[in-house]
Amino acid sequence: MAFALALSIPSIAPAQEIVLNVIQESLTLNASNIVSAEAVQREGQWSVEVTLNPEAAAKFGDITARNIRKPMQIVVGERIVSAPIIVNAIRQGKIAITGNMSEMDAKALAAHFK
DSSP states (O other): OEEEOOOOOOOOOOOOOEEEEETTTEEEEEEEEEEEEEEEEEEEEEEEEEEOOOOHHHHHHHHHHTTTTSSSSEEEETTTOOEEOOOOOOOSSSSEESSSSOHHHHHHHHTTTO
């Protein structure tokens, strides 16, 4: 349930839709698809944990299962805010975006999902 994370996080209004792109597959999420999103610190490392509703979780699980070891662009508006690598299939709708990020980076990324 983890991603490696490329850190380039611009400030985007949280009310916009978020698009998750993998190669030629996309999943568009809106506020109704996201149960929670928060920046968390575990063992001194900041990460972002996102929980999807069951419908979005099923679609996301299928996409991640088909695209292990490929980057997934997280797009807000027309800007790519991150491009983590899919480490494994994420079937339960609990996404963990990890990497070398600061508290500010983690909170900014989590805010995009709210």
